[in-house]
Every structure is written in C-alpha cells, then in structure tokens.
Amino acid sequence: MNIWVNKELCNECKRCLRACPYQAIEMVEGKAFITDRCTLCGTCVEVCKEKAIISEVPTKEIPDFSQWKDVWVFVEQKDGKVLRVGLELLGKAQELAKALGEKVVGVVLGHNVAKEAEILLRYGAQIVYVADAPELDTYSTLPYTRVLSGLVKAHRPSILLIGATVLGRDLAPRLSRRLGAGLTADCTELSIDLKERILLQTRPAFGGNIMATIANRFSRPQMATVRPGVMEAKEADNPRGEVINVEVNLEPQDLVVELIKYHREAKAGVDLTEAKVIVAGGRGMGDKEGFESLWELAHLLKGEVAGTRVAVEEGWIPQNRQVGQTGVTVRPELYIACGISGAIQHRAGMMNSRYIIAINKDPQAPIFQVADWGIVGDVREVVPLLTQELRDRFARG
Amino acid sequence: MEIVILIKQVPNTTEVKIDPKTGNLIREGIDSIINPDDTHAIEAALRLKEAYGGRVTGISMGPPQAIDALSEAMAMGVDRAILLTDRPFAGADTWATSTTLGKAIEKQGNYDLVIAGRQAIDGDTAQIGPQVAEYLGIPHVSYVAGIESVDDGRITVKKAVEDGYQWLRMPLPSLITVISKINNPRPFHLARLLDACKEKAPVEVWNVADLNLKVNQVGLVGSLTQVIKTFSPKSKREIKMLSGDAKTQVRELLSELRQKRLI
Numbered sequence: 001m002n003i004w005v006n007k008e009l010c011n012e013c014k015r016c017l018r019a020c021p022y023q024a025i026e027m028v029e030g031k032a033f034i035t036d037r038c039t040l041c042g043t044c045v046e047v048c049k050e051k052a053i054i055s056e057v058p059t060k061e062i063p064d065f066s067q068w069k070d071v072w073v074f075v076e077q078k079d080g081k082v083l084r085v086g087l088e089l090l091g092k093a094q095e096l097a098k099a100l101g102e103k104v105v106g107v108v109l110g111h112n113v114a115k116e117a118e119i120l121l122r123y124g125a126q127i128v129y130v131a132d133a134p135e136l137d138t139y140s141t142l143p144y145t146r147v148l149s150g151l152v153k154a155h156r157p158s159i160l161l162i163g164a165t166v167l168g169r170d171l172a173p174r175l176s177r178r179l180g181a182g183l184t185a186d187c188t189e190l191s192i193d194l195k196e197r198i199l200l201q202t203r204p205a206f207g208g209n210i211m212a213t214i215a216n217r218f219s220r221p222q223m224a225t226v227r228p229g230v231m232e233a234k235e236a237d238n239p240r241g242e243v244i245n246v247e248v249n250l251e252p253q254d255l256v257v258e259l260i261k262y263h264r265e266a267k268a269g270v271d272l273t274e275a276k277v278i279v280a281g282g283r284g285m286g287d288k289e290g291f292e293s294l295w296e297l298a299h300l301l302k303g304e305v306a307g308t309r310v311a312v313e314e315g316w317i318p319q320n321r322q323v324g325q326t327g328v329t330v331r332p333e334l335y336i337a338c339g340i341s342g343a344i345q346h347r348a349g350m351m352n353s354r355y356i357i358a359i360n361k362d363p364q365a366p367i368f369q370v371a372d373w374g375i376v377g378d379v380r381e382v383v384p385l386l387t388q389e390l391r392d393r394f395a396r397g
Numbered sequence: 398m399e400i401v402i403l404i405k406q407v408p409n410t411t412e413v414k415i416d417p418k419t420g421n422l423i424r425e426g427i428d429s430i431i432n433p434d435d436t437h438a439i440e441a442a443l444r445l446k447e448a449y450g451g452r453v454t455g456i457s458m459g460p461p462q463a464i465d466a467l468s469e470a471m472a473m474g475v476d477r478a479i480l481l482t483d484r485p486f487a488g489a490d491t492w493a494t495s496t497t498l499g500k501a502i503e504k505q506g507n508y509d510l511v512i513a514g515r516q517a518i519d520g521d522t523a524q525i526g527p528q529v530a531e532y533l534g535i536p537h538v539s540y541v542a543g544i545e546s547v548d549d550g551r552i553t554v555k556k557a558v559e560d561g562y563q564w565l566r567m568p569l570p571s572l573i574t575v576i577s578k579i580n581n582p583r584p585f586h587l588a589r590l591l592d593a594c595k596e597k598a599p600v601e602v603w604n605v606a607d608l609n610l611k612v613n614q615v616g617l618v619g620s621l622t623q624v625i626k627t628f629s630p631k632s633k634r635e636i637k638m639l640s641g642d643a644k645t646q647v648r649e650l651l652s653e654l655r656q657k658r659l660i
Contacts, residue, residue: 021624022488036460039488039617043625141527142536155645170539173491173524177531177563182492182621185522201622205629206408206519213626231525257536260553261564277659301660325521334659344630355659357650369631373653374638376645385647390660393651 002056003040007031009052016044016053021212041117060218065158068220070105070127071097072157074148075120076139076167077110084273085163087123092190092231093161094124096199099192103127106155109147111137117243128239132339133248136253138262139167141174142254149178151246157221159199161190164225172225177304182216183223188230188348198222208325208344229273229329230352270304270320277303280323280350283310284339284360284379291316293383294338300390306330308346324349339379342367359383398451398549399444401502402475403513403525405432406459431466434514436473438574440582441544442512443474449547451509452476456485456501458494460484469602472585483604488617491524497615498525499532500608502550510552511572526574537572538565542579598624 010031011275017032024037025044032052034044040057071093075086084104093104106125108116110132117128131147148171152160162168164186176183193215199222201214216222243382272278279298285291291311298305307317309324323330325345334354340346342358342365350356351370358371359382368374375382409428431439442453455470457463458481467478483502489497503510511530516523520599523539530537543555544566553566554573605615613619637653639646 021627023627039622041488041617044421060618062615064457141538145531166540170527171522173522174531174537176524177492177495180621182490183524184622200625204521205627208630211628211630212624213628214622215625216622219621257538257565257567259563260566262561263563266477278553313539334654347630355657358636368636368638370634371636372634373650374636375643375650376638377643377646381643382647385643386650389647389651393660 003034003038003042003045004054005032005034006052006054009050011052013049015049017049019043019047029203042252045330065106065220068156068158070103070155070157071100071159072105072107072152072161072221073125074107074109074160074168075116075163076163076170077108077113078112079115079329080116082108082111082113082116082119083163083165083228084233085165085168085226087119087233088228088231089161089163089226090120090124091234092226093159094234094236096159096190096192099194100158100197102158105129105155107137107148107151108129111143113294114243114245121241121243122235122239124236124239128241128243129246130243131246131248133250135250136248138259139171140255140257140259141170142249142257144171145174146179146250146254147246147248148175150249152179152221160221160223162223162225164227166190168225170188172223176223179219179221179223181219181221181223183225184214184216185225187224187226190224190226190231199224202327204348215348227329229331232331271397272304272306272321272323272328274328275330275332277301277336278306278323278330278332278350278353279303279336279338280308280340281311281316281338281379282308282346283314284341284381285311285316286339288314288316290339290380293380293387297336297383297387297390300387300394301334303332303334308340337367337371338383340367341365342370398445398449398510399506399508400445400451400453401505401508401511402435402438402442402453402455403498403511403529404435404439404455404457404466404470404472405514405517406430406518407432407455407517407519426447429462429465431469432514432517432519434516434518434575434577436514436582437577437579438512438514439470439473439475440580441575442510443583443637444580445510445544445547446474447563454479454505454508456498456505457535458482458489458497458501460487464602465602469585470522471599472587473583474586477505478600479610480600480602481604482602485605485612485616485618488620490617490622491528491616492621493521493615493619495525495528495532496619497608497610499529500610501603502529502533503609504603509569510547511570513572513574513575515574523574526572530572533570533572535565535571537574538567539574541573544573544579653654 073089106120184201331352356371358367454477455475513526541559545553
C-alpha cells in the first residue's frame with residue numbers, strides 16, 4: 001500500500017498542497033513531495049489535474065443509505081427535566097432537517113418524563129419518542145445504550161445529535177460502537193452538504209489550534225456530539241407533532257453496573273451558560289484584588305463573573321466559573337473580556353457570544369480578533385472608570 | 398490482578414503554534430509526551446498492582462517513535478509494553494483505533510481491568526475508552542476520580558459528574574477511564590528508563606498481521622469518518638477600536654452599548 005508523485009507529470013500547481021487535510025505534502029526541488037504525515041486519504045489524487053499522484057490504496061465504496069432519514073436529537077434529562085443543551089440541538093436540527101427536507105425527531109429517556117415531550121415539540125421536534133422506565137431514571141451507560149440502539153435500528157435516522165455533557169460523552173461512543181456508526185465529538189459547527197446529502201461536522205483539534213471538518217460517509221446514523229452553549233435553541237414556528245411511547249426491554253447484562261451512592265454537591269449557584277452578561281478576567285487583572293473589581297461591574301450589568309484558566313490557577317476565581325476549552329462554553333448577549341489575551345483555548349469558549357468587548361493593553365492580543373469593540377488600555381484603569389460611569393448613569397435613572 | 402493500560406503519545410499541544418502566513422500547524426520543535434490523562438491511568442494501575450499483585454501491560458498505537466512513551470511507562474513501573482505500529486494504522490478515527498486496541502487487548506492475554514485516560518489532548522474526543530469496552534463486550538465507567546475497592550471480582554469506583562460524585566460497582570473484567578483528579582503520577586526512574594532504552598528494549602512491536610486484522614479494518618481505510626478539510630479558526634466579526642483617553646473610550650463604549658440596547 002503506497003502513494004507517490006510522478007515528478008515528470010507534476011506541473012507545480014500546488015493544488016495537492018492546499019487540498020491535503022493533513023498538511024502532508026511539501027514542495028521539494030519544485031515538485032510535490034508526500035511526507036510521512038500522509039494518511040493515504042487520497043484527497044490529493046482527486047485534485048491533481050495532471051494525474052501525477054499515483055495511489056495503490058483501493059477506493060472505498062459508499063453504501064446506499066437512502067433508507068436512512070430524519071435528524072434525531074437525544075435530549076438528556078436530569079431529575080425529570082430536560083437539559084437546555086438538548087433544546088439547543090433541536091434548534092440546529094430544525095435547520096439541518098429543513099435543508100434535507102426531513103423531520104426533526106427528539107428522544108427522551110427517563111422515569112416520569114412524559115410531560116417533557118411538550119417542551120421538545122415546542123422547540124422543534126415533530127416526533128418525540130419517550131422511553132419511560134424506573135431503570136432509566138438516573139443515567140447508566142448500558143441500559144441507555146440498549147434502548148437507544150434499539151430505536152435507531154428500528155427507525156434508521158440519518159443523523160443523531162447528542163449533547164457533549166459528561167453523560168453524552170459516555171453514551172455516544174458506547175452507542176456508536178454498538179451501531180457501527182462513525183462519531184465526531186464536540187462539534188462547533190454542523191451543516192449539510194447538499195450534493196452528497198451528508199452532515200459536515202466541524203470541530204477544533206490540537207487543543208483548538210486548528211479546525212477540522214469531518215464527514216461520515218460510510219455509516220449511519222451520522223453521529224455527533226456538541227457542547228452545551230454552542231448552538232441556539234429556537235422555538236418552532238408551528239409546534240405540533242406526535243409523541244410515541246417506547247417499550248423498554250432491558251437484558252440482565254444491562255444492569256451489571258450498580259449505582260451505590262450519589263453525592264450531589266450543593267449547587268454553587270452559578271450557571272454561566274444561562275447568564276445574559278458575563279464579565280471575565282484574565283492574567284491582566286494582575287492580582288486577586290484587581291480581579292475583585294469585576295464583581296461590581298458584573299453586578300451593575302446583572303451579569304456573572306468568569307475567568308480564564310490562568311485566573312482559576314491563580315486562585316482568583318473558582319473553577320466552575322472558568323470559560324474555555326477546559327471550562328464551560330458560553331454565549332451571553334454581552335461578554336466583556338478584561339485583561340484577557342485571548343488564547344485559542346479561551347476564545348473557543350466565548351466566541352459565539354452575541355457581542356464582545358475586549359479591554360487589553362496589548363493591541364496585538366488575539367482577543368481583539370473576536371471582539372466587536374476594543375479598548376487598548378490598562379484594565380485596572382478602564383474597569384473602575386466603566387463601573388463608575390455605569391453607577392452614575394443608573395443613579396441618574 | 399491483570400491490568401491493561403492504553404497509552405497515547407501526543408504532541409504537547411500547549412506549545413503548538415500556527416504559521417500566520419499559511420495557517421498551517423508548525424510541527425517542528427514540538428515535544429512528544431505521554432498524554433497527561435494516561436499518566437494517571439499508569440499510576441492507577443501501578444497502585445492496584447501494589448495492593449493486589451499481578452501485572453501491568455501498556456499498549457499504544459502510533460508511529461515508531463511512540464516507543465518512547467512506552468519506555469517511559471516502563472520506567473514508571475509498567476511490566477510489559479506493546480507498541481502497535483504499521484503504516485496501515487495511520488489516519489485511524491476512533492472506530493478503527495478501538496478495533497485495533499481491542500484486538501490487541503484480546504491477543505495480549507487475560508485481563509481483569511483495562512484503564513485508559515479520559516481523553517487525549519490532541520483530539521479531546523474521550524471516545525476510545527467506551528468504544529474499546531463495547532468492542533470487548535465489558536462494562537465501563539468513564540470520568541473515574543477514585544478507585545474505592547476491588548473485591549470478590551468486582552470493582553467500586555467514584556465517578557465525577559457535573560453536580561458531584563457517583564459511586565458505582567461493576568464486575569470484572571471491565572474498563573475505566575480516569576481523570577487527573579484520581580492521583581499524582583510518580584516520577585519515572587532514570588535507571589529503569591535507561592534499561593528500557595537499551596538495545597534489547599523490552600517493548601514488543603506488533604503489526605497488522607500480528608493482530609489478525611485486515612488492512613481495510615484499520616487506519617484511514619478502516620475508519621468511518623474522514624477529515625475533509627482543516628483550517629485555522631477565524632472570526633467573522635469586525636472590530637471597532639475605540640480611541641481617545643480612557644474616559645472618552647469608556648463613554649463612547651457606553652453609548653454604543655445603549656444603541657444596541659445592551660444597557
């Protein structure tokens with residue numbers, strides 16, 4: 001199995017360099033040269049107009065998936081209440097289903113959750129499957145995998161979306177392996193390629209330093225997980241649909257993992273994903289005292305305070321308020337980034353905010369690339385001024 | 398107790414830089430390290446061995462240089478190491494990877510527990526653990542923050558979830574994926590690293606044929622998903638830089654915010 005360039009045919013057009021998803025082709029002495037980063041994916045073979053790239057890798061046939069239809073969303077529930085991430089995915093599913101001319105289907109597993117079906121219909125589901133059983137009350141991998149794989153095999157959805165929560169990131173891979181379906185984790189963008197009628201899944205790779213678009217041509221359903229806060233929930237224009245109760249049949253081997261204790265920590269009282277305004281601070285806040293100044297600003301704007309990884313590591317703010325790749329993803333109406341340089345890991349967690357203000361003393365800081373308004377200046381001067389002006393304004397009414 | 402750990406060698410992504418002209422990753426000069434979560438998997442396995450006896454086997458799939466990661470694991474105290482390396486393994490998605498690792502776990506012999514890191518820092522998918530467990534047909538628990546006990550053929554673990562912890566008990570053989578909270582990995586012994594690096598390095602090397610797999614089950618050809626494009630993240634926003642002294646900037650900002658009805 002191999003791939004090589006016929007140097008006599010190569011006309012130095014560099015199409016293959018640009019097309020290679022793995023950046024594995026370089027120009028050596030004026031000719032394309034395939035390095036050992038090559039994964040034999042064959043993209044270069046297709047784009048070469050001179051037929052100068054020869055591959056011995058057999059091309060893979062794409063099976064006929066015309067029987068697989070509809071866009072499914074697994075909607076996670078906790079304590080009998082559906083989580084917002086599921087509704088966000090239904091928002092995206094409406095868009096994908098419209099492009100394909102197919103239906104949006106929501107699936108809920110739990111106990112005494114029938115009443116939640118209405119919410120799914122309101123947020124765009126046209127069919128809702130409800131699997132209700134005591135064993136499904138608290139999530140457990142094997143029972144959930146059993147019920148969902150049964151539903152998928154029976155109804156053959158084309159796309160299946162799952163929230164990338166602790167639950168989703170446990171369930172999705174187990175389910176994908178059982179179904180023989182490809183899975184893409186933590187997508188930040190989903191769209192339909194109408195020519196092939198496939199789902200294009202875009203996600204960050206290499207710690208967010210690069211984005212990759214992934215296709216799932218060889219299996220169904222096309223499975224993807226999406227982190228909370230990335231997509232937008234949309235109420236349906238004309239909500240109506242059918243609610244179908246699913247019979248739950250578990251096998252003894254599905255029940256071998258026992259939950260013996262569940263210790264729930266008292267909620268720290270913050271859910272950044274629900275905040276309309278977030279005032280966030282980073283290294284530029286200087287010290288704990290400097291960071292404290294953000295609380296009053298946030299309070300005036302009826303918002304929450306968040307921080308970067310550095311702010312958490314310095315002990316200026318607790319970990320549950322960290323925004324970014326290793327923290328939470330947020331999309332408030334307004335995000336004020338104070339003394340944050342904007343490492344890609346942080347930007348990944350906030351760049352979908354409606355409006356972004358960046359305050360930083362370095363005009364080259366990458367945070368300005370994602371902001372709507374920028375102030376180049378010392379946060380320790382600008383933040384108190386901003387707070388003072390707002391306070392005066394509110395005092396005047 | 399026979400324990401298998403899954404190890405990945407990854408580029409130290411915190412050092413990754415993008416060429417501003419081409420938008421490509423600059424790969425030169427970036428260290429390769431054992432994936433951070435995997436060092437916690439190694440430590441967890443070694444502690445279980447110290448408590449219950451047995452043997453720890455490390456398995457890694459990767460290019461030939463991934464032998465370094467396994468040598469380091471042996472220097473920490475892993476007894477046996479197997480590198481799965483062969484050109485056709487390249488470009489594997491998590492489906493093809495879990496097939497390959499699953500097959501290697503079956504081939505290496507009996508096992509009571511498989512331990513993997515929760516996720517790798519170059520991909521962050523967290524898929525391999527659960528997919529390998531499903532391939533092997535054994536139960537799994539992910540996000541494990543503590544191992545409470547092993548007795549009577551069962552393991553009790555503490556799983557971290559969004560709102561606290563769950564204690565779960567399952568029969569062996571089974572698989573867990575661990576998070577960094579579970580322990581502090583020990584440093585490796587230099588003398589053992591030197592031993593591991595000697596000419597007769599004890600790392601075993603297996604290829605596609607050794608695993609009784611076909612070329613079309615592994616690597617990119619055996620994958621269900623393919624990368625069709627990579628690009629550097631770009632913003633669609635146009636920024637308005639405010640000018641003047643701090644007070645002027647702040648006032649202008651507030652009037653902009655009022656126009657957008659944000660205040």
